[in-house]
Amino acid sequence: MENSEIARILNEIADLLEIKGDNPFRIRSYRNAALTIENLPFHLETMVREDESRLDEIPRIGKGLHEKIVEIVNTGRCRYHEDLLKEIPHSLLDLLRISGLGPKKVQTLWKELGVTSIDDLERVLKAGLIKKLPGMGAKTEEKILRSLEEFKKRMGRFKLATALTYAQALVSYLRELDGIYQVEPAGSLRRRKDTIGDIDILVTCRKGVPVMERFVNYREVREVLAKGDTKSSVILKCGIQTDLRVLSKESFGAALHYFTGSKNHNIAIRERARKRGLKISEYGIFREDTGERIGGEREEDVFRSVGLPFIAPELRENRGEIEAAEEGRLPKLIELRDIKGDLQIHTRESDGANTIEEMAASALEMGYQYIAITEHSKAVSVAKGLDEGRVLEHMKRIEEVDRRFKEKGLRVLKGIEVDILPSGDLDLDGEVLKRLDIVVGAVHSKFNMTKEEMTERVIRAIETGLIDILAHPTGRLIGEREPYPIDMERVMDVAKRFGVIMELNAYPDRLDLNDIHCKLAKDKGVMVAISTDSHNRMHLWNMKYGIYTARRGWLEKEDVLNTRSYTDLLKVIEERRGLPSP
DNA sequence: GCCGTTTTCGGCCCGACTGTTTTCAGTCG
Numbered sequence: 001m002e003n004s005e006i007a008r009i010l011n012e013i014a015d016l017l018e019i020k021g022d023n024p025f026r027i028r029s030y031r032n033a034a035l036t037i038e039n040l041p042f043h044l045e046t047m048v049r050e051d052e053s054r055l056d057e058i059p060r061i062g063k064g065l066h067e068k069i070v071e072i073v074n075t076g077r078c079r080y081h082e083d084l085l086k087e088i089p090h091s092l093l094d095l096l097r098i099s100g101l102g103p104k105k106v107q108t109l110w111k112e113l114g115v116t117s118i119d120d121l122e123r124v125l126k127a128g129l130i131k132k133l134p135g136m137g138a139k140t141e142e143k144i145l146r147s148l149e150e151f152k153k154r155m156g157r158f159k160l161a162t163a164l165t166y167a168q169a170l171v172s173y174l175r176e177l178d179g180i181y182q183v184e185p186a187g188s189l190r191r192r193k194d195t196i197g198d199i200d201i202l203v204t205c206r207k208g209v210p211v212m213e214r215f216v217n218y219r220e221v222r223e224v225l226a227k228g229d230t231k232s233s234v235i236l237k238c239g240i241q242t243d244l245r246v247l248s249k250e251s252f253g254a255a256l257h258y259f260t261g262s263k264n265h266n267i268a269i270r271e272r273a274r275k276r277g278l279k280i281s282e283y284g285i286f287r288e289d290t291g292e293r294i295g296g297e298r299e300e301d302v303f304r305s306v307g308l309p310f311i312a313p314e315l316r317e318n319r320g321e322i323e324a325a326e327e328g329r330l331p332k333l334i335e336l337r338d339i340k341g342d343l344q345i346h347t348r349e350s351d352g353a354n355t356i357e358e359m360a361a362s363a364l365e366m367g368y369q370y371i372a373i374t375e376h377s378k379a380v381s382v383a384k385g386l387d388e389g390r391v392l393e394h395m396k397r398i399e400e401v402d403r404r405f406k407e408k409g410l411r412v413l414k415g416i417e418v419d420i421l422p423s424g425d426l427d428l429d430g431e432v433l434k435r436l437d438i439v440v441g442a443v444h445s446k447f448n449m450t451k452e453e454m455t456e457r458v459i460r461a462i463e464t465g466l467i468d469i470l471a472h473p474t475g476r477l478i479g480e481r482e483p484y485p486i487d488m489e490r491v492m493d494v495a496k497r498f499g500v501i502m503e504l505n506a507y508p509d510r511l512d513l514n515d516i517h518c519k520l521a522k523d524k525g526v527m528v529a530i531s532t533d534s535h536n537r538m539h540l541w542n543m544k545y546g547i548y549t550a551r552r553g554w555l556e557k558e559d560v561l562n563t564r565s566y567t568d569l570l571k572v573i574e575e576r577r578g579l580p581s582p
Numbered sequence: 583g584c585c586g587t588t589t590t591c592g593g594c595c596c597g598a599c600t601g602t603t604t605t606c607a608g609t610c611g
Contacts, residue, residue: 029583033583139600243611258595259611266596271595
């Protein structure tokens with residue numbers, strides 16, 4: 001059973017308890033535990049089966065949750081969860097996902113009108129029954145109707161790249177206004193999470209009202225949800241909810257920290273402040289006893305007040321960054337400028353749009369020292385994948401381009417993205433693969449294997465000793481295709497033995513490895529290569545999204561292969577190939 | 583249900599906006 005499945009059950013218990021009106025702190029405990037489990041860098045079921053007592057080392061899991069987790073792992077079920085579902089219909093939980101509907105309103109709808117599903121909700125909305133309920137009126141009914149439509153339309157989240165594009169345009173628009181001091185996007189966008197629920201923008205300015213006016217009149221606004229003096233919310237035409245908050249200069253830092261989150265990072269920081277007799281809110285840092293303000297203008301004030309160094313936004317997930325900060329072992333996170341080359345690039349020879357020369361010229365403009373040309377292999381026929389003969393021909397063309405770019409400072413490596421067949425065999429002859437400078441291996445077919453089958457498939461491929469880099473290791477396409485099931489810990493253990501490097505595919509739809517897998521690789525001492533998988537010249541610029549994810553995964557320059565110089569890169573590959581084969 | 587620099591009971595982060603209220607509950611982040 002996956003960690004996410006255990007977390008889902010615990011989250012559902014929390015939802016059910018909320019509708020029941022249970023103790024809010026117990027509910028929080030379930031949510032905290034669920035979040036902790038989602039973020040674990042190891043497979044919880046395996047750990048519990050090996051040594052149940054190690055559960056006690058995990059924070060926010062006490063006696064009660066310990067028992068429930070063991071039960072879930074052993075039986076696949078949780079009696080407490082099932083008992084709750086006997087009282088409360090499961091489909092009621094969908095209603096909580098509609099904004100404006102919380103546990104109390106859902107309970108009222110259920111008890112008073114017998115609403116137990118989205119369909120029921122639509123029915124009572126059409127019949128105009130909601131405005132007759134206690135505590136609800138015509139406006140509530142209308143709001144729920146709008147939220148329901150929004151919910152059906154956007155069901156889910158937006159890719160980071162999409163949200164960043166819209167946010168940056170809006171920030172520029174707001175900056176044009178006179179009297180604006182600071183405009184800063186916060187939230188999961190600033191933490192560079194791979195998907196974004198909504199955009200939060202913070203502003204300081206001479207006068208708040210004109211900013212709010214300008215915001216709600218932005219050309220991209222579809223609907224204004226709320227408009228106040230300090231906070232307004234809109235839905236953009238693309239469907240992203242966007243909130244703007246106006247702050248005083250003296251509280252900007254505290255607010256930036258607060259609205260950057262994550263929620264659990266904030267709770268941990270505030271808890272820390274409370275123990276020091278301080279109170280941290282989005283308005284600043286105050287002494288609990290006297291109420292005296294001791295800071296808040298700069299974000300650093302928040303960290304300093306609780307005795308910590310600055311923690312980069314990408315790390316703020318309460319995944320150990322506070323402890324690391326305390327012990328002075330925060331990572332020095334990788335930056336875009338550390339990248340010296342790109343190791344997965346396609347050209348017209350397979351399914352790319354540009355020539356080798358064009359890709360090389362763009363790479364040179366970006367200041368890179370090297371690129372690898374990695375076409376698909378023959379199994380990926382839709383992408384005009386290469387057979388052995390075409391690989392050898394293509395190698396000559398790459399060598400020719402390399403000769404011309406060498407003196408300009410760019411080396412062009414002969415590579416391939418060889419298909420890992422369902423059997424785990426590679427799609428090209430080993431003798432041909434050995435003649436290439438770099439071999440990237442990847443799964444592109446038969447995604448519906450079981451976890452065991454897929455893990456074996458990839459491990460077999462690694463054990464050929466012929467793969468240097470394992471590309472997009474989970475095959476996910478954000479918002480379109482779930483990652484295929486694979487035991488990443490086992491894969492990385494084998495990769496470590498064979499010196500195989502794990503790819504972080506920087507293409508915005510992939511970001512694969514994800515942040516948690518990057519951290520896992522780092523912890524296991526497996527090197528990561530950040531590659532764009534470029535199919536045209538513009539794609540080369542996607543490297544930044546890979547960097548964002550790498551930073552969320554605690555990666556430093558040293559953890560990433562393509563921060564190496566050309567000669568050091570070759571050394572790493574050479575050493576790997578020199579490792580004893582089975 | 584978790585947790586301990588107020589340590590095994592009694593707390594648990596904090597504030598804005600909305601709508602239906604007439605002093606506040608619900609929701610959200």
